[in-house]
Amino acid sequence: MHLSLSSFMTFQFGNSIILILIFLLMRYLGDSRLVSSNVLYIFSALFILRLVIPFEFFHTITLPSRVLLPAINKLLAYKIVTLWSDIAVSLSSVLLFVWLFVLSIKLIRFIKSYSKIKSFSRLCSDSDQIHYKDKSLKILFVDERIPPSVIGVFSPIIVLPKNCFTDREKELILSHELTHISNFDLYIKYVYSLISIIYWWNPLIYLFRDRMDQILEIRVDSNVIHTFDEAQKIEYVETLIKVSKLQSENQNYSFNKNVYFNFSSKSSSKLLQRSKCILSGQKNKLSVEILMGIIVVLFFLSSAVIFEPYAVDRETESVTYDISTKNSFFVKNGSNYDMYVNGEYIISYESDKIPKEFEHIKQIDTIEEE
Structure with missing residues (x-):
């Protein structure tokens, strides 16, 4: 297993195709029973896995690229400026510096956001600890009219506003947030948030991050409502709408959206899509083990081929010639023509048997003598 520019470029191209597929499938989510949150979850996990592990493996087959990759290599090797007689700054060096610089800034901001969450979590005392569905949960009730959310990774806390919801609505909200915690969705969110920092230069990453949030929410909805009847599903959708309105009223929720989950979204299109999925009765029929198995198999298959820039190895190069009009010519020798390459005799042809390519x-x- 090793990382190369070729494997990295190949995986980026492959991920673009996967992301396009995710976009296309999401258009039919809630309208077609053929497209479920599990299907999208599989492709999204594959997308993340390929970004985290863009390596060549023992089973990887390499195919030559004669135009694109050699041109990219040549461009990256282009020397922008020479500082000293033996030190030159190439385009790849400049790009590497810019990447590290922006990455550092974004990472510092992310760490600050996480520290803010940690500081906020200290407000949750032992008196906020409750037992719900055989789970011990930390819940922080706040006076502000903010949307319900779950924050933290190692010690998750559910944040609920006081006096905003009925007991039934609280039950639905807690079930939703508890499922996020049980599914380790906060870990997943932190992983792809960190990936978006590493791949900050790729606009597709930001599009994926937004879609991934929606996929996780729909998957949680499906887990929560799998035993609900129609009336209970409508209750759940009404709670989503109520929370969405609350979120629209509070535009200044102070946490970075990459470090917490909201119960609902203020986006009407996302809310409509989630409502369609809930009311259509889509269920998650695949277990975690089967999901992981499918993802691993797809990753194995998707990493089976990469493209390498075409090049002749040294051993072959030592016994071959690059023949062109610049370094080759024929000299008439009786009824034959002798071929010279780089000033050295190579082969003779009869005048009527010279190959067409020559x-x-x-x-x-x-040959004129000096």
Whole structure:
């Protein structure tokens, strides 16, 4: 297993195709029973896995790229400026510096957001600890009219506003947030948030991050409502709408959206899609083990081929010639023509048996002596 520019570029191209597929499938989510949150979850996990592990493996087959990758390599090796006689700054060096610089800034901001969450979590005392569905949960009730959310990774806390919801609505909200915790969705969110920092230069990453949030929410909805009847599903959707309105009223929720989950979204299109999925009765029929198995198999298959820039190995290069009009010519020798490459005699042909691929090479009667 090793990382190369070729494997990295190949995986980026492959991920673009996967992301396009995710976009296309999401258009039919809630409208077609053929497309479920599990299907999207599989492709999204594959997308993340390929970004985290863009390596060549023992089973990887390499195919030559004769145009694109050699051109990219040549461009990256282009020397922008020479500082000293033996030190030159290439385009790849400049790009690497810019990447590290922006990455550092974004990472510092992310760490600050996480520290803010940690500081906020200290407000949750032992008195906020409750027992719900055989789970011990930390819940922080706040006076502000903010949307319900779950924050933290190692010690998750559910944040609920006081006096905003009925007991039934609280039950639905707690079930939703508890499922996020049980599914380790906060870990997943932190992983792809960190990936978006590493791949900050790729606009597809930001599009994926937004879609991934929606996929996780729909998957949690499906887990929560799998035993609900129609009336209970409508209750759940009404709670989503109520929370969405609350979120629209509070535009200044102070946490970075990459470090917590909201119960609902203020986006009407996302809310409509989630409502369609809930009311259509889609269920998650695949177990975690089967999901992981499918993802591993797909990753194995998707990493089976990469493209390498075409190049001749040294051993072959030492016994071959690059023949062109610039370094080759024929010299008439009786009824034959002798071919010279780089000033060295190579082979003789009869005048009427010169190969067609060599017909453009210059023919002279004699070699002029100096």
